[in-house]
Amino acid sequence: MQDLTTTSVTTAVLEQMQTTQDPRLREIMASLVRHLHDFARDVKLTPEEWLTAIGFLTRTGQACTPARQEFILLSDVLGLSALVNLLHDATAPELGTTSSLLGPFYRQDAPEVPLGGSIAARAKGPELLLYGQVTDTAGKPVPGALVQLWQTDATGWYDLQIEGGAETDMRGNVRCDAEGRYHVRTLRPLGYSIPLDGPVGELVRRQNRHGCRPAHIHFLIGAPGYRELVTALYLGDDPHIDSDTVFGVSAALVVNPQDHDPQSPMPGIPAVRYDFRLALATDTSSSRVGADPRQVLAA
């Protein structure tokens, strides 16, 4: 037996984990230990700092409820969620629409909305029309694709943040027509601050970050045989369009509503046309970086 050193301890951990049978778990944990130890050595992490981190992680876990996923929020503000999304996009054999974060406000049980209907059930504000076509990467229509969308109301709140999520609003599922076309009415969303009253908020404030996301509309689009697309459209005139605190914005996802769009199927409403391209499915793995928080807690 030898005395462990600040370098040999890493080797000792890797050796002890060699008994892992699942090759992918073995690979992930070995890489994690190497990078985690490199991090601690690089910054010469002190016992007090380590204990602060333990306390932070503990509070983050304890802040999680069926209505709130504080660890996803942490991953978001560290850019890890965006990176995992981008890594997933890179595995597609062909380039579909750029993905973006699913975020913590997705729900599986949103109401169906007919073509031309509105996802605003109770909320009031300036209307917006979203329309376009869902195609494959060659531009061929995907008939009957399901477009799930959700967003804040015109005051910057998701339904789940109002009265404990008592009422469903500003979310809906639209079925495209036989040409893959959709049009749906909504309200103009407002940008908002991520929840800053928890441990992640403490961190973001200590980093002097504004903690804001630019106004956006979430989309989850699927059709049999195609890779599920998780993305969002961002309003170009939002003051935080260049500094999204969770790194979800890509240039290709920035839109600017047009007051007079001659091609709009519902003239008179400011319109955003966006055509989504779905890549073919290569496997059964989900592209969702994020989940209904109720699922995470139940896992």
Added chain:
Amino acid sequence: MQDLTTTSVTTAVLEQMQTTQDPRLREIMASLVRHLHDFARDVKLTPEEWLTAIGFLTRTGQACTPARQEFILLSDVLGLSALVNLLHDATAPELGTTSSLLGPFYRQDAPEVPLGGSIAARAKGPELLLYGQVTDTAGKPVPGALVQLWQTDATGWYDLQIEGGAETDMRGNVRCDAEGRYHVRTLRPLGYSIPLDGPVGELVRRQNRHGCRPAHIHFLIGAPGYRELVTALYLGDDPHIDSDTVFGVSAALVVNPQDHDPQSPMPGIPAVRYDFRLALATDTSSSRVGADPRQVLAA
């Protein structure tokens, strides 16, 4: 604005964190983001794996109670606690006794035990005598050093694991004499498995690790002007002496009780002599890698 890529997203995060005023927090978070992103890129972390990790971290946080610190346990089995200890030892200007993990069973309010007394209040089993001297690194005695020690009973349980920690046992604080000498009676500890009924246990089992720690006695030794020493002595004949699941064993901390020690102050009891060397304090930072779990939750 540009589309983020799997490499430029890291730059974007580092830029947004540049506003952090505290230079140490800025340094730590920048290094963490670099290493965390490198890890995700190295293993090409998938959305499903990421979500599994989010669920694991959430359950780890929610398993923490005043009597249990599951995140410290996670840090322990990943060798991070041992590494932070070793990094701290390396900052000492002179070499004291090798440190070891404080672990999750330390309590601040252990009873005082006189020299020659026993820390076994109720527990039964084969007795052991611990004796020796606390000195500085040059061998000069440290008068009145306080030796806090705690361990399992002879069946492998800490008091805190029995009846919800209703009774304090197998822990005590001994004050050295004017020559820095101590002697105290205890029971021969038994090795044990870390708690395997939580998320960390799931991981350890999936790694086919035995999850055991060799039999040991914890020490926390302090005296004004000296760096607090957190260490442990390990019994050399334990079957897991070479494969401690939390990487706390160093060759210098392995002891073998002697049935007939002519120098023992209490002949007739198997004895372990160990002299502890304290390094001079250089600052006020604690060397405790670990804490009373009640403190972490209250932080």
